[in-house]
Amino acid sequence: MNMLNIKLPGLDLKNPIMPASGCFGFGKEFGNLYDLNILGAMMVKATTPEPRFGNPTPRVAETSSGMLNAIGLQNPGLKHVLKDELPWLNQFNVPIIANIAGSQVEDYVTVAGEISRASNVKALELNISCPNVKEGGITFGTDPDVARKVTEAVKAVSEVPVYVKLSPNVTNIVEMAQAVEAGGADGLTMINTLMGMRLDMKTGKPILANKTGGLSGPAIKPVAIRMIYEVSQAVTIPIIGMGGIMTAEDVIEFFYAGASAVAVGTANFTDPFVCPKIIEELPVLLKKLGYNHISECTGRSWNKHEQFANHRA
Amino acid sequence: MIKNEAMKIVSQQEIAASIYELTLSGSLVSEMNQPGQFVHIKTGNGYEPLLRRPISISSIDKENNTFTMVYRAEGKGTSLLSQETNDTEIDVLGPLGNGFTPEAAISGGTTLLVGGGIGVPPLYELSKRLTKLGVNVIHVLGFQNAATVFYEEKFQALGETYITTVDGSHGTKGFVTDVIDKLSDSYTTIFACGPTPMLRALESAYKETKEVFLSLEERMGCGIGACFACVCHTAEDPTGFHYKKVCSDGPVFRAGEVVL
Numbered sequence: 326m327n328m329l330n331i332k333l334p335g336l337d338l339k340n341p342i343m344p345a346s347g348c349f350g351f352g353k354e355f356g357n358l359y360d361l362n363i364l365g366a367m368m369v370k371a372t373t374p375e376p377r378f379g380n381p382t383p384r385v386a387e388t389s390s391g392m393l394n395a396i397g398l399q400n401p402g403l404k405h406v407l408k409d410e411l412p413w414l415n416q417f418n419v420p421i422i423a424n425i426a427g428s429q430v431e432d433y434v435t436v437a438g439e440i441s442r443a444s445n446v447k448a449l450e451l452n453i454s455c456p457n458v459k460e461g462g463i464t465f466g467t468d469p470d471v472a473r474k475v476t477e478a479v480k481a482v483s484e485v486p487v488y489v490k491l492s493p494n495v496t497n498i499v500e501m502a503q504a505v506e507a508g509g510a511d512g513l514t515m516i517n518t519l520m521g522m523r524l525d526m527k528t529g530k531p532i533l534a535n536k537t538g539g540l541s542g543p544a545i546k547p548v549a550i551r552m553i554y555e556v557s558q559a560v561t562i563p564i565i566g567m568g569g570i571m572t573a574e575d576v577i578e579f580f581y582a583g584a585s586a587v588a589v590g591t592a593n594f595t596d597p598f599v600c601p602k603i604i605e606e607l608p609v610l611l612k613k614l615g616y617n618h619i620s621e622c623t624g625r626s627w628n629k630h631e632q633f634a635n636h637r638a
Numbered sequence: 639m640i641k642n643e644a645m646k647i648v649s650q651q652e653i654a655a656s657i658y659e660l661t662l663s664g665s666l667v668s669e670m671n672q673p674g675q676f677v678h679i680k681t682g683n684g685y686e687p688l689l690r691r692p693i694s695i696s697s698i699d700k701e702n703n704t705f706t707m708v709y710r711a712e713g714k715g716t717s718l719l720s721q722e723t724n725d726t727e728i729d730v731l732g733p734l735g736n737g738f739t740p741e742a743a744i745s746g747g748t749t750l751l752v753g754g755g756i757g758v759p760p761l762y763e764l765s766k767r768l769t770k771l772g773v774n775v776i777h778v779l780g781f782q783n784a785a786t787v788f789y790e791e792k793f794q795a796l797g798e799t800y801i802t803t804v805d806g807s808h809g810t811k812g813f814v815t816d817v818i819d820k821l822s823d824s825y826t827t828i829f830a831c832g833p834t835p836m837l838r839a840l841e842s843a844y845k846e847t848k849e850v851f852l853s854l855e856e857r858m859g860c861g862i863g864a865c866f867a868c869v870c871h872t873a874e875d876p877t878g879f880h881y882k883k884v885c886s887d888g889p890v891f892r893a894g895e896v897v898l
Contacts, residue, residue: 350864354886358640358862370866376879378871383857385867390685394859399866399881543685571685594860595680595688597731598642 328608328618333563334511335448335486336420338365342604345567345590346424351410359601361417371426371452374435376402381534386523391542393521395535398426411443420447430478438482448485454492454517456539466492469504476508486511494520502556514565516549542591543569550582557583558627573606580622641666644727655785656711658720663704670698673764674737674890678861680729681715691715692858696759708759734861735889738764743827745772750825752814754780754832765796778817784808815839841893850893856884871897
């Protein structure tokens with residue numbers, strides 16, 4: 326019996342595990358290591374209308390149980406993604422979630438209109454939360470009105486459901502979630518990285534050339550869990566959870582908080598085989614915990630237990 | 639092919655101040671075919687340090703299924719690694735990257751190998767390959783001071799070897815370039831690995847007259863080309879969006895290929 330299949334807007338997932346955008350490129354490198362067909366979905370690297378080089382190096386700095394990155398949305402641009410990257414991914418039976426970014430609303434609309442027509446793109450992930458670009462990115466993700474407007478604009482042109490990636494760098498995450506839900510978002514992905522900084526012991530200066538970067542890894546997991554716990558009770562659209570997932574246990578915790586699927590990011594750097602490992606371990610863990618299906622775990626932290634009375638055979 | 643293996647420590651010893659030589663055994667060695675490639679090592683247990691450590695391969699012994707790394711215990715990760723003892727298993731991902739091509743040197747000709755500090759180790763396997771191909775090798779190896787010098791005799795056994803130290807406590811006082819400037823111009827190829835200022839100096843001085851290959855260093859995330867942490871501009875498009883990834887396109891580049 327399949328204990329892991331999940332249906333979400335636009336996405337028929339054989340399991341709820343997918344690599345997070347920005348941590349997996351367009352799949353080629355990991356495709357050399359294992360069969361990508363085992364993945365539930367793939368969130369590919371943020372795509373902008375034009376190619377971007379991104380920020381100067383150093384672009385990464387390690388932190389306690391985490392890392393800072395300031396890549397700066399480096400990507401080959403929409404044309405190349407449509408011509409080369411997405412067709413290559415067509416060989417896999419894996420739905421693609423295309424992460425789209427830009428510095429103005431028109432950029433999002435341009436990318437969304439074209440990329441949502443690629444046959445294997447089953448959903449968009451609207452990146453309004455990148456902390457590492459000077460224009461756009463996070464400015465769209467910290468003001469509820471702006472976030473709603475960009476969501477509406479993208480919804481108007483997209484052929485596939487739109488998930489909005491929320492930034493944790495806000496005072497009121499629920500307000501942001503409700504704003505994009507009102508804008509027509511079909512789902513949420515959360516959380517993006519937390520803005521942070523590290524200074525060099527010898528020079529006293531920032532390690533990252535961009536000075537600040539986005540904090541990811543297990544260090545941010547409690548923040549993600551809290552935010553998903555709050556948001557999932559305040560919206561009706563599903564949440565793909567992310568933020569420091571390293572193990573199958575972490576996945577269950579995200580489901581308990583209110584997620585319906587999850588993305589694995591930084592862990593791919595520590596262990597490039599982490600996704601296949603989690604997919605293999607999940608059914609065993611679910612059985613041990615007494616569940617027949619992973620969907621029984623969603624929202625257990627706040628749902629009344631009676632609603633889950635059927636979780637034991 | 640890139641593999642992930644728990645490899646067993648055959649030996650580990652401090653061969654100079656904070657410089658460790660670590661030999662590991664396992665089937666992953668059969669994948670190691672090129673000098674100048676590196677491995678990505680998980681140090682410690684748990685989430686700290688979180689990221690792997692890229693360390694270059696200094697010699698490969700296919701007969702015994704072992705390979706050796708020489709690294710400096712400096713940060714948290716490498717310090718933890720230096721405390722591991724024989725028979726402990728180390729999580730190794732590799733081999734990674736594109737290394738040196740000894741075939742670029744001319745058999746019967748002379749090749750210059752230039753190393754700076756912890757950039758010296760990958761030159762050892764390279765030098766072994768070159769001498770096997772009948773190439774005469776000259777080594778110029780730079781260190782901070784006498785306490786941090788390593789592998790001097792090993793390199794001497796393969797060819798002419800000059801040591802420089804910044805403080806003059808061993809060999810020639812100064813930088814590798816101080817020695818190279820005085821060498822006779824008999825070599826046709828240069829292979830180098832070390833700090834970026836050293837690579838830059840070699841590139842600007844010899845790019846036009848010699849075949850120069852440089853091994854770069856950059857902070858890395860994934861080590862396999864997926865995260866875009868270690869990119870550099872190409873020389874043809876120094877301010878545009880064309881790029882090379884140090885981890886998977888390099889770490890070895892022909893001089894003039896990328897912006898240092």
